Amino acid sequence: MAFDLRWLLLIIPAAFALGWLASRLDLRQAKRDPRDAPQSYFKGLNLLLNEQHDKAIDAFIEAVQHDPDTAELHFALGNLFRRRGETERAVRVHEHLLARGDLPAAERARAQHALAQDFFKAGLFDRAEAAYRALAGTAYALESELALLSLYERSRDWARAAEVAASLETRGAGSFATRRAQYLCELALAAKSSGNAEQAHALLNQATDLAPGHARARVLAGQWALQAGDAPAAMAAFEALLVANPQAFNLVAQDYAQAAEAAGRQDDAIAALQARYAQEPALALLLAWNRLQPEHAAERLSAHLQRVPSLNAARQLLALQGEPVAPGVMKAIDVAAKPLLRHRCAACGFEAAHYFWQCPGCLSWDSFPPRPVEEL
Known part of the structure; x- marks a missing residue:
């Protein structure tokens, strides 16, 4: 059956008409959107520009009630308040979002995560812990566990920190063996201070098994043995350290x-x-050598x-030689x-004696x- 070319006379004008109608609808929608925006939205912007944050938050809350799509603005505003240290305002914003019944699950989890960050920044660790734990099973679960690990470290809750670190390893977030060994050492110190020496040594052994190359457990074991008068055990611990981690020796x-x-x-x-x-x-090695073989x-210091x-080293040599020097010279060298002789953090530059x-x-x-500033 042949195509009737007369249909083109109808199709082409109809296509042009539909295209023109669609463009007019888009223009009308673009013109209508600003008019339909709630007045509280512009009021909130004005208040924010005038540094009236409390009233601005109230205005934005009213704007969200009229238009749920402004939730993104609340997130930005809450994050701004948190960065400025105004955690109370940030909490208000994110708690309001969580109170909404129509908030999608993904946005609800995002608001919960932001609220947990607010509590953490404010130092409200108990509330931050509860907020982070509420994120289990969400897209923020891994971030929350990392935050919980930091939270437990800050509060020195080493047992829970060890649990979270083990969970993170199970989830494939990387190796936390060294951190877990540190937690065990902290628990060992607490056990020893409470008089439970047997548990303290057991914890040190666990730390050594968990991270054989980590130095702290061997250092503590040797020092504790030396304090107890068990010199052979101390030497054994120190010699094991020399093999496992020579730098820390x-x-x-x-x-x-x-x-x-x-x-x-x-x-x-x-x-x-x-x-x-x-x-x-290293000078520390030489001074120990000189102690055992005066x-x-x-000559060894000079070399x-x-x-x-x-x-x-020059100060040690002058003190060893006992040669007379001008008054105040040794004091000036000591100063x-x-x-x-300080130690410096490689991460932030913090120095300590x-x-x-x-x-x-x-x-x-x-x-x-494990070397002082002068030898780095």
């Missing part, structure tokens, strides 16, 4: 020398210190200065050398190199 070089003296194993300790010093010429200590220029396993500044774990 600098932290206990003097303790190792003391244990060797008590155990009558000076020659073995000197050999171990010599071998380690040949690999890494003969030719000055160290030639190899690794160090103000602290100048003292800051160089003592070594920390967790930085007091940024709360990072194992971020302090």
Whole structure:
């Protein structure tokens, strides 16, 4: 059957007419949208620009009631308040969103997550914990567990932190073995302070099994054995540390020398210190060596200065030689050398006179190199 070309005379004008009608409808919709926007929306913007935040929030809440699509504006406003430290206002915004019955599940989870962040920022850890736990099974579950881990660390709830870290490992979020070993060490310290030495040592053994290359459990085991007068056990712990984590051995070089003296194993300790010093010429190793073998200590310090220029090594050499110096010179050297003995966090730059396993500044774990600032 042949196509009747006369139909084109009807189809083409009809297509043009429909296209023109559609464009007119779009223009009318574009013109109508601004007029249909609730007045409270513009009122809220005006109040926000005039720094009247309380009234602006009320206005935006009214705007959301008229138009649920403005939920995105509430999220932006709540995040702005949180960044500015106005957590009470942020909580009001996100609690209002959660109170809405018509909020989609994805947006409800987003509001719950934002509310948990508000509580965390405000330091309301109990409410933050409940808010984060309410996100189980949502798209924010992994982020929530990471936040809970940080929360438990800040509140020093090491048992729960260990549970969350183990859960994160199970979920495939990475390896938390070193962090979990740190938590076990913290629990061991608490057990020892409460008089439960057996549990404390058991926790240290768990930490060593969990993270064999981690230093802290071996350091504590050796130091506790030394304090208890068990020099052979202390030497065994320190020598195991030397094998598992040679860099961290600098932290206990003097303790190792003391244990060797008590155990009558000076020659073995000197050999171990010599071998380690040949690999890494750290002053802590040399001073421990000199303690066990005072003969030719000055020559070794002088050779160290030639190899690794160090103000602290020079101070040790001057004190050892006992040569007369001008009044005040040794005091000036002591003052100048003292800051160089500090330890510095590699994550945030926080400096401290003592070594920390967790930085007091940024709360990072194992971020302090086991050598003082001068030797970095």
